[in-house]
Amino acid sequence: xxxxxxxxxxxxxxxxxxxxxxxxxVAWGIFMLIVLLGSGNGLKNGFASNFGDRLMNVVQIWGGRxxxxxxxxxSGRRIALDEKDLQFTSAEFDxxxxxxxxxxxxxxxxxxxxxxxxxxxxxxxSPNRIIIDGLKITQGNGRFIxxxxxxxxxxxxxxxxxxxxxxxxxxxxxxxxxxxxxIIYTVVGVYYIEDRQDxxxxxxxxxxxxxxxxxxxxxxNFAFTLNENIYDxxxxxxxxxxxxxxxxxxxxxxxxxxxxxxxxxxFESYLQMANISKFINIAVWIIGIFTLLSGIVGVSNIxxxxxxxxxxxxxxxxxxxASPFSILKLVIVESIFITTIFGYIGLVCGVGxxxxxxxxxxxxxxxxxxxxxxxxxxxxxxxxxxxxxxLIIAGTLAGFFPALKAVQIKTIEALNNK
Amino acid sequence: xxxxxxxxxxxxTYYNGSPLHVLKGIDLEIHEGEFVSIMGAxxxxxxxxxNILGILDNYDTGEYYLxxxxxxxxxxxxxxxxxxxxxxxxxxxxxxxSFKNALENVALPLYYQKTGRKTRNKIALEYLDRLGLKEWxxxxxxxxxxxxxxxxxxxxxxxxxxxxxxxxEPTGALDSKTSVEVLDLLKKVNxxxxxxxxxxxxxxxxxxxxxxxxxxxxxxxxxxxxxxxxFSSFGFQxxx
Ligand SMILES: Nc1ncnc2c1ncn2[C@@H]1O[C@H](COP(=O)(O)OP(=O)(O)OP(=O)(O)O)[C@@H](O)[C@H]1O
Ligand SMILES: [Mg+2]
Numbered sequence: 257x258x259x260x261x262x263x264x265x266x267x268x269x270x271x272x273x274x275x276x277x278x279x280x281x282v283a284w285g286i287f288m289l290i291v292l293l294g295s296g297n298g299l300k301n302g303f304a305s306n307f308g309d310r311l312m313n314v315v316q317i318w319g320g321r322x323x324x325x326x327x328x329x330x331s332g333r334r335i336a337l338d339e340k341d342l343q344f345t346s347a348e349f350d351x352x353x354x355x356x357x358x359x360x361x362x363x364x365x366x367x368x369x370x371x372x373x374x375x376x377x378x379x380x381x382s383p384n385r386i387i388i389d390g391l392k393i394t395q396g397n398g399r400f401i402x403x404x405x406x407x408x409x410x411x412x413x414x415x416x417x418x419x420x421x422x423x424x425x426x427x428x429x430x431x432x433x434x435x436x437x438x439i440i441y442t443v444v445g446v447y448y449i450e451d452r453q454d455x456x457x458x459x460x461x462x463x464x465x466x467x468x469x470x471x472x473x474x475x476x477n478f479a480f481t482l483n484e485n486i487y488d489x490x491x492x493x494x495x496x497x498x499x500x501x502x503x504x505x506x507x508x509x510x511x512x513x514x515x516x517x518x519x520x521x522x523f524e525s526y527l528q529m530a531n532i533s534k535f536i537n538i539a540v541w542i543i544g545i546f547t548l549l550s551g552i553v554g555v556s557n558i559x560x561x562x563x564x565x566x567x568x569x570x571x572x573x574x575x576x577x578a579s580p581f582s583i584l585k586l587v588i589v590e591s592i593f594i595t596t597i598f599g600y601i602g603l604v605c606g607v608g609x610x611x612x613x614x615x616x617x618x619x620x621x622x623x624x625x626x627x628x629x630x631x632x633x634x635x636x637x638x639x640x641x642x643x644x645x646x647l648i649i650a651g652t653l654a655g656f657f658p659a660l661k662a663v664q665i666k667t668i669e670a671l672n673n674k
Numbered sequence: 675x676x677x678x679x680x681x682x683x684x685x686x687t688y689y690n691g692s693p694l695h696v697l698k699g700i701d702l703e704i705h706e707g708e709f710v711s712i713m714g715a716x717x718x719x720x721x722x723x724x725n726i727l728g729i730l731d732n733y734d735t736g737e738y739y740l741x742x743x744x745x746x747x748x749x750x751x752x753x754x755x756x757x758x759x760x761x762x763x764x765x766x767x768x769x770x771x772s773f774k775n776a777l778e779n780v781a782l783p784l785y786y787q788k789t790g791r792k793t794r795n796k797i798a799l800e801y802l803d804r805l806g807l808k809e810w811x812x813x814x815x816x817x818x819x820x821x822x823x824x825x826x827x828x829x830x831x832x833x834x835x836x837x838x839x840x841x842x843e844p845t846g847a848l849d850s851k852t853s854v855e856v857l858d859l860l861k862k863v864n865x866x867x868x869x870x871x872x873x874x875x876x877x878x879x880x881x882x883x884x885x886x887x888x889x890x891x892x893x894x895x896x897x898x899x900x901x902x903x904x905f906s907s908f909g910f911q912x913x914x
Contacts (some may be wrong), residue, residue: 259785259788574750575730575763576783576786576834577758577787577834578786579751579755579786667753668730671769
């Protein structure tokens with residue numbers, strides 16, 4: 257085997273042009289494929305990032321004002337949501353609803369610590385809000401509101417990374433007391449949202465907020481997540497229709513009244529995004545397959561020409577005692593050798609350039625309305641390796657069949673081959 | 675001397691286009707250590723015969739015994755084995771591998787005998803030295819003259835210590851002076867006991883050999899002893 261490798265290295269060294277052409281076809285095929293898949297992923301990730309880590313399947317409900325007189329009520333009546341809405345939703349729609357969380361919004365007021373301050377929105381929330389809003393709390397940054405906070409109506413607060421930076425600079429925030437609109441809270445956690453580094457909203461326990469601000473069981477809005485029983489537009493529409501009817505009935509408003517109760521259903525935009533992603537996926541795979549095919553054709557062609565060119569050499573080798581198998585082995589191992597090395601080079605270059613490019617497409621931090629068209633254009637390394645292996649196999653087969661043919665040529669004919 | 679090559683009624687037809695019956699019943703016996711030339715007009719089947727002897731080509735009917743082994747319908751692998759062990763070739767067009775230097779070309783038969791790289795390069799260098807080509811060992815074939823190329827080819831044929839050397843017009847591409855040198859070389863090789871069969875057009879070359887086989891239209895016209903080396907292009911001089 258060592259001897260064979262020496263023989264092959266010698267051949268490669270003395271036939272640099274041929275080696276380079278074969279290798280280039282392989283490296284280029286892999287490189288293009290990875291850049292392409294990377295670009296596709298970049299587009300997809302860009303779209304996905306605009307939805308952030310917030311759950312895709314969240315429905316939000318706000319109270320509004322009636323537009324249509326109904327059940328003896330005048331129009332213009334304010335609809336206030338309360339915890340009973342949570343109860344009937346989770347009780348009657350448990351087939352579709354996973355998490356449900358009420359929420360009181362106190363608007364934007366001053367949050368301060370010592371001499372530092374900023375304007376922050378304050379919400380009273382339940383513990384599962386962290387999931388619904390897609391908040392992240394890293395190790396060492398405390399925790400989110402928990403059940404104990406709710407039960408004991410603790411005066412604790414979770415602030416954003418940005419608020420922490422402004423108020424505390426590099427000091428630790430956990431355990432410190434901050435002032436929100438004249439009321440003192442203890443910081444228990446610092447959260448961040450992946451693509452919204454500028455978020456400044458703060459969270460306190462729902463029960464605490466109801467007590468402090470004397471809200472009783474009233475809530476500003478609530479949100480719930482839908483489970484896998486809602487999986488397309490039809491199931492989503494059907495669910496929303498029956499849910500609207502039911503909540504209209506509970507609050508005694510006309511089912512036709514669009515202004516009485518407001519809905520936000522991210523599932524619809526999620527579906528749109530999923531469709532776009534699916535489309536990008538299909539497009540990328542089609543182009544990718546063609547790229548790979550053209551790579552395979554390129555490598556095959558070069559192997560075909562190479563083997564044909566070497567027919568006479570094979571004849572000479574056979575005349576001095578090379579068995580057909582040994583020649584086949586020579587061609588195949590050389591082909592594997594070249595395609596593997598250059599495939600690896602293409603792989604490294606492709607992955608390198610996608611990683612390099614992804615530096616330029618950092619998630620934008622321009623705020624809630626920012627839009628990422630392109631983000632993290634990298635490739636799953638498994639896919640890249642699989643594509644490389646495929647090309648290596650293709651290159652080998654591309655060498656194998658012409659070599660098999662060349663080997664079957666009678667020695668004397670191979671020798672007379674010009 | 676024991677028989678090394680025995681042909682019985684060998685027939686060979688080429689079937690490209692209209693069939694061409696090239697060898698029409700060849701009977702021949704060659705003994706170990708003989709120095710034989712094959713002559714004949716162009717197209718008489720000399721190369722065809724030599725290729726069959728070298729198991730580079732097959733024949734249709736008849737029997738060919740090499741070292742008392744019937745050479746018929748061998749697999750390519752078997753044929754390669756026999757070529758490697760028993761036969762050395764010298765071709766008119768040298769048939770050196772262009773991207774290998776002289777040393778590597780000479781050493782190649784030993785590669786197929788699974789000799790280690792160091793050993794085979796050492797042996798190859800010895801052979802090149804013996805043929806006066808030591809300084810040219812690391813030159814590529816295109817840097818060598820015709821005579822040098824043919825000497826490299828001879829070194830390659832000799833390195834596996836074959837029993838037979840088959841040479842198809844080994845001086846065909848060389849000038850007269852180089853031809854003489856190459857032939858002297860082959861003669862010396864023969865003197866070490868190796869059987870030598872040379873296809874040639876040149877009577878001067880043939881006259882150096884000990885036995886002359888004349889082919890005509892696919893049959894052996896004559897086999898003449900030439901141990902006296904008194905053959906001229908016009909036939910044997912009648913000294914008697
Ligand atoms: N592979 C082949 N296919 C078809 N015909 C062939 C083939 N090889 C040789 N021939 C024909 O067979 C005949 C004998 O060829 P061969 O090469 O044996 O002649 P030769 O005696 O060596 O001639 P020369 O002195 O010109 O080399 C020629 O007519 C030639 O054209
Ligand atoms: Mg000939």
